[in-house]
Structures are given as structure tokens and as C-alpha cells.
Amino acid sequence: xxxMITVNINNQEYEVQEDCNIVEACxxxxxxxxxxxxxxxxxxxxxxxxxxxxxETPQGMMVTTACTTKVKPGMAIYxxxxxxxxxxxxxxxxxxxxxxxxxxxxxKAGECLLQDNYFDFGRYDFRxxxxxxxxxxxxxxxxxxxxxxxxxxxxxxxxxxxFDEIVRTPELGIISRGHESSISLFPEKFIRNPYxxxxxxxxxVGALTLxxxxxxxxxxxxxxxxxxxxxxxxxxxxxxxxxKNTVWxxxxxxxxxxxxxxxxxxxxxxxxxLHEKRIFTPLKHQEEISFNQLYDDIAELLKTRRSGEIAxxxxxxxxxxxxxxxxxxxxxxxxxxxPPASGERDDLLxxxxxxxxxxxxxxxGLQTETAPLIDKIQKGxxxxxxxxxxxxxxxRNDSFAQCLMENIHKIPLKIYxxxxxxxxxxxxDYVVPVRTYAETNGTFINATSLLQKAxxxxxxxxxDIDAACIALYTIATGAxxxxxxxxxxxxxxxxxxxxxxxxxSFQFNxxxxxxxxxxxxxxxxxxxxxxxxxxxxxxxxxxxxxx
Amino acid sequence: MAVQFxxxxxxxxxxxxxxxPDKKATLLPALWLAQREFGYVSDEVLEYIAQLVGMPAVKxxxxxxxYTMFHKKKPGKYHLQLCQTISCYLRGAEDLRxxxxxxxxxxxxxxxADGLFSFxxxxxLGSCHTAPVIKINDEYYDSLTxxxxxxxxxxxxxxxxxxxxxx
Ligand code: SF4
Ligand code: SF4
Ligand code: FES
Ligand code: FES
Numbered sequence: 001x002x003x004m005i006t007v008n009i010n011n012q013e014y015e016v017q018e019d020c021n022i023v024e025a026c027x028x029x030x031x032x033x034x035x036x037x038x039x040x041x042x043x044x045x046x047x048x049x050x051x052x053x054x055x056e057t058p059q060g061m062m063v064t065t066a067c068t069t070k071v072k073p074g075m076a077i078y079x080x081x082x083x084x085x086x087x088x089x090x091x092x093x094x095x096x097x098x099x100x101x102x103x104x105x106x107x108k109a110g111e112c113l114l115q116d117n118y119f120d121f122g123r124y125d126f127r128x129x130x131x132x133x134x135x136x137x138x139x140x141x142x143x144x145x146x147x148x149x150x151x152x153x154x155x156x157x158x159x160x161x162x163f164d165e166i167v168r169t170p171e172l173g174i175i176s177r178g179h180e181s182s183i184s185l186f187p188e189k190f191i192r193n194p195y196x197x198x199x200x201x202x203x204x205v206g207a208l209t210l211x212x213x214x215x216x217x218x219x220x221x222x223x224x225x226x227x228x229x230x231x232x233x234x235x236x237x238x239x240x241x242x243x244k245n246t247v248w249x250x251x252x253x254x255x256x257x258x259x260x261x262x263x264x265x266x267x268x269x270x271x272x273x274l275h276e277k278r279i280f281t282p283l284k285h286q287e288e289i290s291f292n293q294l295y296d297d298i299a300e301l302l303k304t305r306r307s308g309e310i311a312x313x314x315x316x317x318x319x320x321x322x323x324x325x326x327x328x329x330x331x332x333x334x335x336x337x338x339p340p341a342s343g344e345r346d347d348l349l350x351x352x353x354x355x356x357x358x359x360x361x362x363x364x365g366l367q368t369e370t371a372p373l374i375d376k377i378q379k380g381x382x383x384x385x386x387x388x389x390x391x392x393x394x395x396r397n398d399s400f401a402q403c404l405m406e407n408i409h410k411i412p413l414k415i416y417x418x419x420x421x422x423x424x425x426x427x428x429d430y431v432v433p434v435r436t437y438a439e440t441n442g443t444f445i446n447a448t449s450l451l452q453k454a455x456x457x458x459x460x461x462x463x464d465i466d467a468a469c470i471a472l473y474t475i476a477t478g479a480x481x482x483x484x485x486x487x488x489x490x491x492x493x494x495x496x497x498x499x500x501x502x503x504x505s506f507q508f509n510x511x512x513x514x515x516x517x518x519x520x521x522x523x524x525x526x527x528x529x530x531x532x533x534x535x536x537x538x539x540x541x542x543x544x545x546x547x
Numbered sequence: 548m549a550v551q552f553x554x555x556x557x558x559x560x561x562x563x564x565x566x567x568p569d570k571k572a573t574l575l576p577a578l579w580l581a582q583r584e585f586g587y588v589s590d591e592v593l594e595y596i597a598q599l600v601g602m603p604a605v606k607x608x609x610x611x612x613x614y615t616m617f618h619k620k621k622p623g624k625y626h627l628q629l630c631q632t633i634s635c636y637l638r639g640a641e642d643l644r645x646x647x648x649x650x651x652x653x654x655x656x657x658x659x660a661d662g663l664f665s666f667x668x669x670x671x672l673g674s675c676h677t678a679p680v681i682k683i684n685d686e687y688y689d690s691l692t693x694x695x696x697x698x699x700x701x702x703x704x705x706x707x708x709x710x711x712x713x714x
Contacts, residue, residue: 173606
């Protein structure tokens with residue numbers, strides 16, 4: 001625990017963390033103070049000059065920037081004195097002076113610090129007497145994902161610091177002087193780093209925007225659902241931001257112990273996949289059938305098989321609840337295949353394992369050894385194979401997938417639980433449509449053994465589409481709809497938690513915002529390895545809602 | 548990389564490096580050297596300097612763009628730097644500016660069509676006692692009037708038609 005000291009802000013005493021600056025002290029106690037360049041996860045810059053406060057010093061009262069001033073015991077700070085307010089207003093006035101004010105066509109509107117701060121701290125009388133200066137530089141192509149509007153930039157250098165200090169690919173700079181200063185790339189160069197999307201998040205104005213989000217939605221229509229990214233084993237905390245049952249963007253969600261407030265482009269721009277190649281209707285030999293017929297047929301067919309003849313194959317893509325259902329209801333013939341870890345990786349966040357829950361499969365003790373099953377398939381002893389949420393026939397260089405292709409004729413019944421119309425769909429007898437992770441509640445364990453929940457953001461296209469864990473339960477037990485024990489995947493979690501000491505005290509809706517750190521061996525290093533950034537997150541600060 | 552210092556310039560640069568504890572400190576002298584070598588600092592030159600000094604190209608670009616004395620474009624054979632600060636302004640710099648813009652058909656930041664003259668407005672050249680002042684390449688021309696400037700320009704034009712490179 002950090003040492004606390006007492007300071008006096010606006011004539012009232014507050015306990016604050018010893019090593020914090022005045023902006024952080026104010027944040028910890030909800031004392032409003034404007035800022036642009038200060039960002040909780042970046043080194044302090046002191047370049048925007050808007051966070052003005054008045055402090056008492058041995059030399060007398062002094063107006064200074066709060067973000068560059070560390071608190072001291074007994075320090076007297078005024079955010080609302082006449083001088084402080086005048087300084088705040090003047091600094092802000094300069095930032096707005098040559099601003100294009102194209103809010104109606106700016107994607108940042110609604111989450112723009114310039115709008116918000118002006119609303120709270122601005123002066124409303126327009127005092128300009130000389131001609132306006134138009135900086136220009138509109139809608140420049142700045143990279144694969146980023147559009148740059150130089151004239152909207154307020155020169156806070158957040159993007160520069162993010163690229164310089166965190167990603168360590170210096171790509172942006174400020175050129176020229178005075179009112180002509182603009183944010184710029186080197187001529188003819190583009191932003192190329194794999195974390196570029198974050199620059200648009202932290203840009204306090206609409207100078208950096210995302211091609212994938214521009215002109216798509218007004219931010220005030222978006223609903224935010226707490227979830228995780230499933231594109232690699234890091235499992236960054238995110239918000240799924242959606243409207244009208246469509247996902248419009250993924251935004252990193254603050255998690256100090258995990259992704260801080262960043263995410264990689266691979267993860268961020270995977271949101272479209274949730275709506276692509278979806279399958280909503282059950283198939284029997286590629287013909288559409290009803291859900292009733294689907295579950296009746298499967299129950300009928302499986303009834304006649306001994307459990308030893310039924311095999312279940314899952315991948316590291318499923319939720320803990322699905323693994324639990326497999327372990328609990330599906331007998332001993334369940335294996336989890338681990339595809340090769342072949343993705344891009346680095347020391348920040350990205351991991352080579354392009355799947356979210358290998359740790360979950362381990363936690364629930366799923367078999368990963370496939371040799372015994374391969375043997376049984378080759379000998380024709382498997383009468384039914386149920387594939388769960390993994391495009392098995394698209395796996396290259398995998399001995400199990402190989403064996404399956406060669407011996408497919410030896411398995412009379414193949415059932416596939418999937419949310420997507422992928423290669424495996426065409427090779428099986430029955431297709432059971434299931435929900436994507438955005439359409440159900442679920443939990444996942446990332447590579448550093450953090451259990452996080454992913455909450456339901458979207459409503460499935462058809463009311464009979466179940467989460468994979470519930471579909472599995474239904475198939476394995478032959479339960480009729482009205483006999484089901486679970487109506488939601490979170491109930492499956494609430495059932496499973498009672499078996500584990502580390503989870504027992506957390507109901508699904510009480511799983512902490514930052515996850516539960518499990519005591520199991522990690523599969524990867526902690527994020528941001530060897531990257532030392534001088535920032536300071538006060539333990540008393542409330543979570544960062546947006547930049 | 549296409550551009551490169553001559554051997555002499557490279558030697559000079561290496562000597563500069565010995566003067567500072569950190570190579571990054573050589574950025575400004577390196578840029579000066581480059582401007583002398585190549586006449587101006589193109590994007591290509593900036594990338595070369597970045598590599599030489601061991602800094603990201605965009606940081607070198609920031610510095611080169613900050614200081615107006617670095618030319619990003621090829622300047623004219625004669626680079627006219629007219630002081631626009633207060634003493635010169637009071638002593639008629641505006642008239643000189645109009646004269647240049649009209650007779651040479653160049654605006655600040657531009658180069659005349661024949662490539663002979665480029666024009667730039669600069670801040671105080673530190674010669675206020677002889678205001679108004681124009682610096683042409685590295686020479687100062689003091690206490691100017693439109694007539695004096697006209698004579699100088701004519702002289703330069705005449706010179707450049709021959710092979711005389713002196714200013
Ligand atoms: S582009 Fe945005 S983040 Fe970068 S300096 Fe300008 S305002 Fe700040
Ligand atoms: S690092 Fe992995 S989990 Fe994080 S955003 Fe990227 S792909 Fe998603
Ligand atoms: S937030 Fe303090 S100077 Fe910008
Ligand atoms: S004002 Fe022109 S030289 Fe000083």
C-alpha cells in the first residue's frame with residue numbers, strides 16, 4: 001500500500017498518495033480540473049498548460065500546472081481561486097482560437113476533451129479581432145487505420161509519447177513553430193506500428209480518427225459492454241461498443257494489471273468478424289431444419305451409442321463454461337486440440353497463441369493428448385464425433401486433423417457446434433448454431449492466469465440459438481428445453497465456481513472488473529516486459545472511463 | 548541510401564562528434580554541415596542525418612522544420628533574407644519587401660522562375676543599428692533603401708549571366 005499524505009485542496013483536507021501529482025490528487029477525490037496532455041498511462045508532459053492551479057509556496061502564491069507538480073505534505077492547492085480560473089480559461093481560449101470547430105462532422109464529438117472542457121471551464125465570449133488562421137491538413141491518410149486532421153490537433157503530444165515511449169516506434173512529431181505548429185509524420189511515411197489504434201483513443205480531440213469507425217456511429221448511441229479480446233491469449237480487457245445489435249468498435253478497457261488502457265490493432269479491428277459468415281439455422285446434411293428437429297434427431301441418434309463411442313473435440317477458443325460442460329456432462333472422451341502458436345508476438349501485449357482460453361482448458365483438466373483418440377478413430381471405434389467451436393477441417397499441420405480427414409468415413413455421425421459458416425460446416429452431418437462470445441456471458445482465463453468475464457453484448461439472431469455450453473449440456477444429457485438446468489451461461493459459471501476455492505466467493509456478476517488472478521502456472525510473461533514508462537496510477541483513482 | 552557526405556565532410560562530422568558526450572547533441576551541427584554540403588536539407592538528407600546521428604527520422608524532421616534557417620527546398624542561387632523585426636520594420640523593410648515581391652515576382656518562401664532568387668522573411672539579424680537589413684546568402688547588406696537594393700539586384704543579375712559567383 002502506498003504511503004498517504006494530507007494536502008489541502010480548496011480549503012479542505014484530503015488524503016492522497018505520496019507520489020502523485022496534483023491532477024491525480026484531484027482525480028482521486030473527484031475535484032474537477034481540466035487537462036489535455038496529462039494521461040494516466042503516459043509520462044507527464046506539461047505541454048498543454050490548461051491544468052492551471054494556484055499553490056502556496058515559501059515564495060508566496062504561485063500559478064502552475066498541476067500535472068507537473070507533485071504533492072507535498074500540507075500543500076495548499078486551489079483549483080478554483082480567481083487566478084487559477086483565469087489561467088485555466090486563458091489556456092483553453094488559446095486552444096480553441098484556431099480550432100476548425102467542425103464538431104458536426106467530427107467523430108470525436110461526444111467524447112472530445114475540448115468540447116467537455118470548454119463546456120465546464122471555457123469562456124463563452126468570442127474575443128478574436130484578427131483574421132482567423134486556418135492551419136489546413138484535413139483528412140490526411142496517416143496509415144492503414146488512421147486518418148489525421150492536423151487542424152484539429154491541440155498539440156498535447158499524447159500520440160507522440162505513446163509511440164515514443166510505449167510502442168517505441170517514433171513516427172509522429174510536431175513541426176514548425178508558434179501557431180503554425182502541427183502534428184506530422186515524416187514526409188511520405190505512414191504509421192505502421194501494430195498498436196496504432198490507441199492513438200485515436202487517447203487523442204483528446206478528433207485529430208486522429210479510425211478509418212474503421214469514421215462516420216459510422218455517433219458515440220452517444222453506443223452501448224458499452226464489458227468484455228475481453230479473444231484474438232490472442234493475452235485476453236485484453238475491452239468494451240464491446242454496439243448499437244442496434246451491431247458492434248461498431250472495440251475499445252480497450254482499463255485494466256492496470258493487464259493491458260493498462262491499450263490494445264493491439266489485430267484485436268481491435270477483429271470486431272467485424274462477429275458479424276461475418278454467421279450461421280443461424282441448424283443443418284442436417286446441409287439442409288436447413290428446425291431447432292426442435294435438430295435436438296430430437298441428435299438425442300435419438302446418441303441414445304443408441306455407448307458413451308465410449310462418442311468423442312468430443314474442442315479447441316482453446318471456448319469459454320470456461322463450455323469446458324466445464326464438457327468435463328461434467330460429456331464423459332471421458334473429450335480432448336482439447338491446441339493449434340500451433342503462430343501469430344505475431346512482442347513484449348507489449350501480443351502473444352503468438354491466437355486463441356483466448358488455452359489456460360481454461362488446462363484449468364478444467366481437459367485432455368490434450370490426442371493419440372488415444374486417433375487410435376480409436378483409426379480402428380473405427382468412434383461412432384459419433386462432436387466438434388465444438390473449432391474449424392477442425394481448416395487446421396493445417398495438425399496430426400489429429402490429418403487423421404480425421406483420412407478416416408472421416410469411419411465415423412458415422414459428426415456433429416458440429418459453431419457460430420460461423422466455416423470449412424468444417426460442409427464436412428459434418430449436423431450443424432448446431434451457437435452464439436458468439438459477444439452473444440452470451442462467459443469467462444476466460446488468459447495466458448497470465450487472469451480469469452475475466454465477457455458479458456453479453458448482443459442478442460442472438462434466433463431465440464433458440466444457445467451458448468455452446470448450454471447446447472453441449474443439452475446434447476450430452478438429452479434434456480428437453482423445459483428440462484434444462486441452465487437458461488444462461490452465467491448460471492453454468494455460478495454452478496462451476498462452487499467447485500473451486502479461488503472462484504467460490506465470486507458470483508458471475510461479482511467477478512471483479514479487473515478479473516481474478518488464479519494461482520496456476522502462467523503460459524506467458526507479464527505484459528510490457530522491460531518497458532519502463534514513468535507513469536503513476538494512484539490506487540485511489542477511480543477507473544478511467546475514457547481518455 | 549543515395550545521399551552521403553563527402554569524405555571531407557564526414558571527417559568534419561567525426562570531429563564534431565568528439566566534442567559532445569552524446570551523439571544526439573551533434574544534430575544541429577550535422578544539419579548545418581548537410582546544408583553546406585548539399586545546399587539544402589531534403590527529406591533524403593534528413594533520413595541520412597537521422598541515421599548518422601542515431602535518431603528517429605521524424606525527430607530530425609521536427610528540428611529541421613523548427614529552424615527556418617534550414618532550407619527544405621532548393622534555394623535560389625541568391626537567397627534573400629529580409630529582416631522583418633521591429634527596427635527594420637520602422638526603417639522601411641516593408642518597402643523593400645514590396646520591391647522584392649514585385650520586381651522578382653516571388654512571395655516569401657518562393658524561388659523566382661529563373662531559379663536565381665529565393666526570398667524569405669526572417670527575424671532580427673542582430674544588426675538593428677544598420678536597419679533595414681537584408682542578408683543575401685552569407686553577406687549582410689545594411690542601411691538599405693529601395694534604390695540601393697535595386698542596384699544590388701541588378702548587379703547580381705548581371706553577374707550571374709557571366710561566370711562570377713561572388714556576391
Ligand atoms: S494528434 Fe491528438 S494526441 Fe496527437 S498531439 Fe494532436 S491532439 Fe494530441
Ligand atoms: S494483445 Fe491479444 S488480447 Fe490484446 S488486443 Fe491484441 S489480440 Fe487482443
Ligand atoms: S495537463 Fe497539465 S499541462 Fe497539460
Ligand atoms: S530588427 Fe532587423 S536586424 Fe534587428
